[in-house]
Amino acid sequence: MGPGPSDVHPRVLRAMATPLVGYLDPSFVEIMTDVQELLRYVFRTDNEYTLAVSGTGSAAMEAAFANLVEPGETVLVPSNGYFGGRMGEMAARVGGEVVTADAPWGEPLDPATIEAAFDEHQPTVVGVVHGETSTGVRQPEIDEIARIVHEYDAYLVVDTVASLGGVEFRTDEWGADLVYSGSQKCLSAPPGASPLTLSDRAMEKVRNRETQPRSWYLDLEGLWTYWGDDPQYHHTGMTSTVYALREALRLVAEEGIQARWERHRRLAGALKAGVEAMGLELLPADEHWLPSLNAVRIPAAADGDALTSRLLEDDGIEIAAGLGDLAGEVVRVGCMGHSARPANVLPTVGALGRALDAQGVDVDVGAGVAATNRELGE
Amino acid sequence: MGPGPSDVHPRVLRAMATPLVGYLDPSFVEIMTDVQELLRYVFRTDNEYTLAVSGTGSAAMEAAFANLVEPGETVLVPSNGYFGGRMGEMAARVGGEVVTADAPWGEPLDPATIEAAFDEHQPTVVGVVHGETSTGVRQPEIDEIARIVHEYDAYLVVDTVASLGGVEFRTDEWGADLVYSGSQKCLSAPPGASPLTLSDRAMEKVRNRETQPRSWYLDLEGLWTYWGDDPQYHHTGMTSTVYALREALRLVAEEGIQARWERHRRLAGALKAGVEAMGLELLPADEHWLPSLNAVRIPAAADGDALTSRLLEDDGIEIAAGLGDLAGEVVRVGCMGHSARPANVLPTVGALGRALDAQGVDVDVGAGVAATNRELGE
Numbered sequence: 029m030g031p032g033p034s035d036v037h038p039r040v041l042r043a044m045a046t047p048l049v050g051y052l053d054p055s056f057v058e059i060m061t062d063v064q065e066l067l068r069y070v071f072r073t074d075n076e077y078t079l080a081v082s083g084t085g086s087a088a089m090e091a092a093f094a095n096l097v098e099p100g101e102t103v104l105v106p107s108n109g110y111f112g113g114r115m116g117e118m119a120a121r122v123g124g125e126v127v128t129a130d131a132p133w134g135e136p137l138d139p140a141t142i143e144a145a146f147d148e149h150q151p152t153v154v155g156v157v158h159g160e161t162s163t164g165v166r167q168p169e170i171d172e173i174a175r176i177v178h179e180y181d182a183y184l185v186v187d188t189v190a191s192l193g194g195v196e197f198r199t200d201e202w203g204a205d206l207v208y209s210g211s212q213k214c215l216s217a218p219p220g221a222s223p224l225t226l227s228d229r230a231m232e233k234v235r236n237r238e239t240q241p242r243s244w245y246l247d248l249e250g251l252w253t254y255w256g257d258d259p260q261y262h263h264t265g266m267t268s269t270v271y272a273l274r275e276a277l278r279l280v281a282e283e284g285i286q287a288r289w290e291r292h293r294r295l296a297g298a299l300k301a302g303v304e305a306m307g308l309e310l311l312p313a314d315e316h317w318l319p320s321l322n323a324v325r326i327p328a329a330a331d332g333d334a335l336t337s338r339l340l341e342d343d344g345i346e347i348a349a350g351l352g353d354l355a356g357e358v359v360r361v362g363c364m365g366h367s368a369r370p371a372n373v374l375p376t377v378g379a380l381g382r383a384l385d386a387q388g389v390d391v392d393v394g395a396g397v398a399a400t401n402r403e404l405g406e
Numbered sequence: 407m408g409p410g411p412s413d414v415h416p417r418v419l420r421a422m423a424t425p426l427v428g429y430l431d432p433s434f435v436e437i438m439t440d441v442q443e444l445l446r447y448v449f450r451t452d453n454e455y456t457l458a459v460s461g462t463g464s465a466a467m468e469a470a471f472a473n474l475v476e477p478g479e480t481v482l483v484p485s486n487g488y489f490g491g492r493m494g495e496m497a498a499r500v501g502g503e504v505v506t507a508d509a510p511w512g513e514p515l516d517p518a519t520i521e522a523a524f525d526e527h528q529p530t531v532v533g534v535v536h537g538e539t540s541t542g543v544r545q546p547e548i549d550e551i552a553r554i555v556h557e558y559d560a561y562l563v564v565d566t567v568a569s570l571g572g573v574e575f576r577t578d579e580w581g582a583d584l585v586y587s588g589s590q591k592c593l594s595a596p597p598g599a600s601p602l603t604l605s606d607r608a609m610e611k612v613r614n615r616e617t618q619p620r621s622w623y624l625d626l627e628g629l630w631t632y633w634g635d636d637p638q639y640h641h642t643g644m645t646s647t648v649y650a651l652r653e654a655l656r657l658v659a660e661e662g663i664q665a666r667w668e669r670h671r672r673l674a675g676a677l678k679a680g681v682e683a684m685g686l687e688l689l690p691a692d693e694h695w696l697p698s699l700n701a702v703r704i705p706a707a708a709d710g711d712a713l714t715s716r717l718l719e720d721d722g723i724e725i726a727a728g729l730g731d732l733a734g735e736v737v738r739v740g741c742m743g744h745s746a747r748p749a750n751v752l753p754t755v756g757a758l759g760r761a762l763d764a765q766g767v768d769v770d771v772g773a774g775v776a777a778t779n780r781e782l783g784e
Contacts, residue, residue, distance in 0.1 A: 033426040033645055044646055045423040048411040048596060050724045082598070083461045083623065086641035090623045118622045210642065218426060218646035220460070220598045242620040244496045245461065245468045261729070263464035264588065267411055268422055268596035269647065346428045351639070 029376045030346040031161050031190065031321055033212035033219055034364035036276075040217055043275035044268050051265035059274055060255065060265070063221075066277035070192060070215070070285060071207060071225045073199035079255035080221035080273055081246065082266045085189040085210030088222035090118050091246040092185045092206050095234045096153050099123025104151035106137050110162035110352040111187055115155040122242050127151065133353045134163050134311045134323075139172045146180045153183050159191030162351040164323030164360065165312045166195060174203030183230055189213060192223065193280050194292040194320040194364055205230040211269070214292065214320050216365030217276035220269035276365075292319040294403075295373050296363035302377035302400030303361075306384075306391045311358055320368075323350075323358040324380070330389050332359050338386070343379040345372075370404045407754045408724040409539050409568070409699055411590035411597060412742035414654075418595055421653035422646050429643035437652055438633065438643070441599075444655035448570060448593070448663060449585060449603045451577035457633040458599035458651055459624065460644045463567040463588030466600035468496050469624040470563045470584050473612045474531050477501025482529035484515050488540035488730040489565055493533040500620050505529065511731045512541050512689045512701075517550045524558045531561045537569030539591075540729040542701030542738065543690045544573060552581030561608055567591060570601065571658050572670040572698040572742055583608040589647070592670065592698050594743030595654035598647035654743075670697040672781075673751050674741035680755035680778030681739075684762075684769045689736055698746075701728075701736040702758070708767050710737050713758070721757040723750075748782045 049056050067078050081088045093115065097103055103119040106112035108131035116126045127149045131137045137156060145151065154177050158167050170186060177184040183205040188197050192207075194214025199207050206226040211217040226234075226248070234241075234248050241247045245263065254262040280288055296319035300310060303324050311323040326332055332349040336359060339345045348360040361376060377400045381393030427434050445456050459466040471493065475481055481502040484490035486509040494504045505527045509515045515534060523529065532555050536545050548564060555562040561583040566575050570585075572592025577585050584604040589595040604612075604626070612619075612626050619625045623641065632640040658666055674697035678688060681702050689701040704710055710727040714737060717723045726738040739754060755778045759771030 030428050032642065033428065036426050041423040041425065045419040047419065048414050048590070050408050050411065050726075051597075053718070053724065083465065084642045084644070087461065087623050090621065094621075114622070121618060121620050121622050123620075212426070212642060212645075218644075219429075219642045220644050220647055240499060242499050242501075243468065243472075244492070244499050245465050245624075264410065264462045264590060264597045266462070266596075266598050267590075268650075269598055272646075340431070346431065348428075 029362050029367055029372055030348045031360050031362050032210065032364060034216045034362060034367040036216055036218060037279055037366045039279065040272050040275045043271045044218060046268070046271050048267045051267060052259060052261065056265065056267065057259055059270060063270060063274050063277065064255065066274065066281055067223050067225065070277060070280055071199045071223065072197065072201065073225050075199065075225045075227055077231045077252065078225040079251060080270060081224050082263065083222060084219045085222050087246060088208035088210070088224045089115065089187060090243065091224060091248060092208055093119045093124065094122045094241045094243045094246050095248040096183055096185065096206060096230065097122050097124040098237055098239055100125065101153060102127060102149050102151040104129050104145050104149065104154045106156055107131060108133055108135060108137060108163065109157055109160035109165065111157050111160060115187070134165060136165050136167045136316050139169050139176055142173055143176050146176065151182055153185060155185045155187065157187040158197055159188060159195055159318045159320060161190040161321055162354060163311055164318045164321045165316050166318040168316065170204060171202040178203065183233060190321050191318065193288060195318060196289045199225060211273050211276065214364045215276050215280065217273045218269060221266045221273045292363060292368050295368040295370065296320065296322060298400045298403035299361060299363055299373050299377060301403045302396040303380065305399030306381050306393060306396030308391065320362065320364045322361045322363060323354065324361060325358055327389050330384055330387050332356055334387065335359055335383050338383045339379050343375065345376055345379050374400050374404065407740050407745055407750055408726045409738050409740050410588065410742060412594045412740060412745040414594055414596060415657055415744045417657065418650050418653045421649045422596060424646070424649050426645045429645060430637060430639065434643065434645065435637055437648060441648060441652050441655065442633065444652065444659055445601050445603065448655060448658055449577045449601065450575065450579065451603050453577065453603045453605055455609045455630065456603040457629060458648060459602050460641065461600060462597045463600050465624060466586035466588070466602045467493065467565060468621065469602060469626060470586055471496045471502065472500045472619045472621045472624050473626040474561055474563065474584060474608065475500050475502040476615055476617055478503065479531060480505060480527050480529040482507050482523050482527065482532045484534055485509060486511055486513060486515060486541065487535055487538035487543065489535050489538060490533070493565070512543060514543050514545045514694050517547050517554055520551055521554050524554065529560055531563060533563040533565065535565040536575055537566060537573055537696045537698060539568040539699055540732060541689055542696045542699045543694050544696040546694065548582060549580040556581065561611060568699050569696065571666060573696060574667045577603060589651050589654065592742045593654050593658065595651045596647060599644045599651045670741060670746050673746040673748065674698065674700060676778045676781035677739060677741055677751050677755060679781045680774040681758065683777030684759050684771060684774030686769065698740060698742045700739045700741060701732065702739060703736055705767050708762055708765050710734055712765065713737055713761050716761045717757050721753065723754055723757050752778050752782065
C-alpha cells in the first residue's frame, strides 16, 4: 500500500517466469504488438506511436523531454510537487530553458497560470503531472490546459505514472501530445517497461529536430525502429518485463478500464472515509483527490518515519513517508491496481490508526475502521 | 544459442516470480547489497562503486559515457565492430569529440594503435570492447591498453556485455577504470539490470564534472544515492530484475568464476570444432576467439537470414544473422551462461549443418557433429 511497486497479480508473476526468447523472435514481436494495442486501450488513444520504454517511469519521463525539447527551447513545468520538479531537472539536462508554473504543494495548477506563463515565457513544451505521487493531487482540466497549449502551438506532456490504469485519463479526448507512465503503480506490473504514447504531431517535432537527442538509449526514433513495423535491433528488448506488462494489461482489459477507475475510487474512497472518521485529513481538497495515492496529513506529534517502519515490521504493510516539501507532514498510502482490494484497505486503516495511537496521537481508531468497513460494504 | 538473451536457469525464473516489495524495503536493500558483493566477485574487483543500472547493456554503456565524458572532451573508440561504433554515437550525443582507433572488423585493436592515437588526438576517455558481439572477437591485452591510457592520465572504459561471467576478465588486475555489462548474456539473467563498476579515480572524475551529465536517469552520482550506504530514493529500483540478477550471480558463485570461464571454453570449443570439421571457419583468428559468441563465416551461396529462420522454425534453435558490416557474411552462434550445455551445442551444430546442406552448400555435416560430440566427451 505504498506509492509502488504495487502488489502484482499471480498471473503476472507467472508471466515473469516464462522462459526467454530472442528480442526479435516472431513470437516476441507478437507480444510487443499485443502490448501496443493494449496500451492504446489503457491510454484511450489511437496514437500509432505507442510503446514501452526499457526502464522505469523516470526513464519514460526522460524520453519525453530528451526527445521533445531541443537545446534552448523554453519548457514550462509545475512547481506543485516532487515530480514536476524532476521534469524541470530533466528538461534542463537536455538543454531546455526551464520556467515554472507556480502552485503550492497540495494544490493543482490553475489553467490561468499556464495561460499567464505563455504570455511571459512563450514555452514550446509544457509538462504537467496528472497524478502527483508526492502530494496525492489529481490535476483536473487537462483538456483546458491542452487547449491553451495548442493555442500557442506548443506541446503538452503529461505524467500519468501514478494514475494510468487507475484514475480516469483520456489522451485523445483531452488532447495530450505525449503521455507516459510507469508499470508498477496502477497497472501492477513489475517496474522496467514504461508506457509512452505520442501523437503524430509530437513525433513530427521529434523527427524534425535540428540536433540529435542527447540520449541514444531513449531516442524515440531509434526506439521506433524496434517498436514500429518490421522491427529492427535498437537495444535488447526487456523480454520478461514485457511478458509481464502484457499480462497486466490483459487484466486491465478483462476488468474494463472504466470499471477499474471505479474500483480505485471505491476502494480508496473507503480508505479515505476511514482516515477521515479517525480524525485525520487528506492533503488535497476533495475535488483534487487522487484515489491511487492518498497523502494523509499527520499531526505534529506524530513521527512519520516511525509510523512507516512500524506498519512494515508489525503488520507487513508498506506505506511511505512524505517526500520533499512534505517530509514529516504526511504519510502516503497507495491504493493501486491489484493492491486496491478490501483485504488490503481495511487492515491498512486499522494498522495506521493503532500506530498513531501508540505514538500518543489522539485518533478514533474504532470509528475509522467502522467507516472503512461500512464503505466497503456498499 | 543467439547473441542473448541466453537461456535462463529455472532458479532465476523462479526468482523473477517472487512477489514485489518496496524499492527501499529493508529486505530489498539486503538483496541489493548481495548483488553488489556478487558483482564485485564476477568483475574481479574491489571497487566500491559497483551497481546494476536500471536498463539493458546499452543503458549501462550510455551511463559510462554520459558520466565520464564532458562536452568537448576527446573520446577514442574502436572501429572494429558494431558496439565500438555505438560507443562513438553515445559519446557524441553527450558532447564528446569522437575519434576512432582503427582496426578491421574481425580483428582486435593493437595497443600500438591506441598509443598512436594518444600522440595524435590526446583523448581523455578511451573505450574498448572486450567481447564484440558483432564479430566474435575477444580483445586481448586489456592490461597493456590500460597501461598506455594511464600513462596519459586518461580513463579506460571496457564493454564486457558479451563476455562478463563467461570469458576471463579481471577489472582490477588489468586496470580498467569503468567496466559495464548486460545481464542477459553470460550471466543468464533476464535483461534489465546491467552491471557497472568504476574505480575511485573514475568516480572522482564524475564528481568533479563542471557540467551535469546530460542524462538524469543515468547520472552515476544520483544512482549512488540509491546504491550506496543509507539508500535514498533516486528512481524506482528494478525489483524483480534485481531478484533475478542476484539468483543468476549466485549460480556463478556456486560454479566458481574460473570453472565457468573454463566451461564456456570447453562447450564453445566443441561447437567451434564441429563447424570447422564441417568445412566452415570462424571469422576471428584462433587467438582472438570469443567463446561466448561464435561468428561463423558462411559461403557466398548461403542465405544467412533463411538459415536463422529455418533453425528457429524447424529446430527451435535461435542463432543470429550478421550485423553491420558482416550482414550476409556470418551467422552468430552464442554459447552463453545457462545455454552453454552439451544438450544445446550438439543439436545446434547438427541443425546448422543440415540447414546449409539444404541450401546446397557443400558441408560435411557428419564430420561436424562427430567432431563436436568427440570434444564434448573429453
